[in-house]
Amino acid sequence: MTLDRTDRAILNRMQDDLPLVSNLYGAIAQELGISESELLSRLTRLREDRVITRFGPFFDAAAMGGAFCLCAMAVPSEDFETVLTKVNAHPEVAHNYERTHRLNMWFVLATETANGIGDTAEAIQRETGIEVLQFPKLQEFFIGFRVAA
Amino acid sequence: MIDAKDRQIIEALQGGLPLVPAPFAHVAETLGLAESALLSRLAELKARGVIRRIAAAPNHYKLGMTSNGMTVWDVDDDQINELGTHIGALPFVTHCYERPRALPDWPYNLFAMVHGTDRAEVEEKRDQINAILGVTCRARDILYSTRILKKTGLRLKTKEQVKG
Numbered sequence: 001m002t003l004d005r006t007d008r009a010i011l012n013r014m015q016d017d018l019p020l021v022s023n024l025y026g027a028i029a030q031e032l033g034i035s036e037s038e039l040l041s042r043l044t045r046l047r048e049d050r051v052i053t054r055f056g057p058f059f060d061a062a063a064m065g066g067a068f069c070l071c072a073m074a075v076p077s078e079d080f081e082t083v084l085t086k087v088n089a090h091p092e093v094a095h096n097y098e099r100t101h102r103l104n105m106w107f108v109l110a111t112e113t114a115n116g117i118g119d120t121a122e123a124i125q126r127e128t129g130i131e132v133l134q135f136p137k138l139q140e141f142f143i144g145f146r147v148a149a
Numbered sequence: 150m151i152d153a154k155d156r157q158i159i160e161a162l163q164g165g166l167p168l169v170p171a172p173f174a175h176v177a178e179t180l181g182l183a184e185s186a187l188l189s190r191l192a193e194l195k196a197r198g199v200i201r202r203i204a205a206a207p208n209h210y211k212l213g214m215t216s217n218g219m220t221v222w223d224v225d226d227d228q229i230n231e232l233g234t235h236i237g238a239l240p241f242v243t244h245c246y247e248r249p250r251a252l253p254d255w256p257y258n259l260f261a262m263v264h265g266t267d268r269a270e271v272e273e274k275r276d277q278i279n280a281i282l283g284v285t286c287r288a289r290d291i292l293y294s295t296r297i298l299k300k301t302g303l304r305l306k307t308k309e310q311v312k313g
Contacts, residue, residue, distance in 0.1 A: 003212075011212070014205035020191050022171055022184060036170060043205075044168050053300060054206040056166035057191070059159060063198040065150045070248065088299045096298035099219065101290070103255070106219070107299070133251045135260075139230075141237025141245035 003051070006034060010042055014055065066112040068094075070135040071121060072103040073128070080104075086127045092120045103133065151199060158190055159199075166203070214264040216293065218271040220278060221257035223250070223288040229259060235281055236261050241274045256288050268293065 003011070009032055021027055029039040046052045061068050075083045080098075087093055087107060096107035109120050121132040151159065161180055166172045177187040194200045209217060224232050229247050236259065237245035244262040261278060265271040275291055 011205070011207055015207065017202040017204055020173075020188050020195070020203070022173060022188070024166075024172055025168075025170060040168050040170070047168070049211070050208050051211040052205045053208045054165055055168075055204075056164075057162050057194075057200045057203045058206075059163065060198055060201050064159075084298055093299055095300045097217075097294040098296040098298055099292040099294050101292045103292075105298070106292070106294075133255065135248040135251070137246045137248055139233065139247040141233040141247070 006032070007042060007046065010039065011046070011051070014052070061110045061112065064112065065114070066110065067114045067117050068137070069109045069117045070137070071107055071109055072133045072135065073105045073130050074102050075105050075130060083128050083130065087124055090120055090124065092116060155190065155194060155199070158187065158194075209264055213266050216265045216268045216271045218263045218265070218268070218275065219292045219294070220261045220263055220275050221290050221292065222259040222261070222278070222282060222286050223256040224259050224282060224286050226258065228285050232282060232285065233259060236278055239278070257290065
């Protein structure tokens with residue numbers, strides 16, 4: 001799909017924090033100078049085409065008493081799909097990426113309790129026979145996450 | 150910590166906000182809440198940091214940012230605060246973290262995510278980071294993502310899964 005100027009303006013605006021107001025889409029539409037129904041139909045199309053992967057609140061597991069942790073595994077290529085199925089079967093695996101390194105599977109665990117990270121990592125290790133390295137964040141230097149469309 | 154009502158709200162919203170007029174009223178109705186009660190709960194969750202923001206997550210690949218490089222660096226622990234703040238403020242760095250090393254195989258303690266339209270663009274940005282870190286950086290690497298294997302975000306367990 002091609003994105004026109006309005007789509008790009010919508011994508012840029014929607015990546016910034018949105019207000020907690022009843023008329024959410026109407027308020028954004030007004031800022032962008034389009035009607036609410038046009039905004040909604042464009043957002044629906046952007047989501048169907050997977051230009052927007054998710055829209056809504058972003059939760060911080062740590063603030064709920066839970067935790068996030070980046071983990072990595074060195075998976076032999078011939079076992080990759082089998083290991084992937086086992087890893088992704090855990091609902092605690094929030095994202096997972098294949099990367100160019102001996103450590104070729106990188107995923108984020110998001111759990112409701114702090115202990116959940118160790119328990120899940122251990123379960124994956126047991127199920128796959130592969131060491132799960134844990135890289136919890138010690139410090140975050142930038143929290144914005146925005147791409148110019 | 151979150152209570153049972155917060156939990157219901159999070160469960161109702163973790164898949165996303167519906168694309169209909171008055172989306173919060175729509176969600177409130179499914180929860181048997183007044184819209185105003187839902188909005189004030191959400192404001193409170195946001196004030197406590199449980200909700201970081203309400204926004205759209207774009208697909209980088211669909212926006213032409215097809216190269217995603219996790220650049221990793223081994224820098225002095227003594228200098229990581231200053232260097233991390235500097236690197237994290239670069240406009241092309243979308244995430245920047247200090248993480249523990251996993252020696253001997255993984256000497257890196259600074260992670261900076263860089264996106265570009267191709268690997269040459271990512272590497273040009275990597276070179277800018279390298280110039281800033283200078284001699285304080287002992288080792289470096291770049292890991293490109295070659296496939297998104299899963300991307301769902303946080304999912305609370307349903308009661309059945311908790312029992313299992």
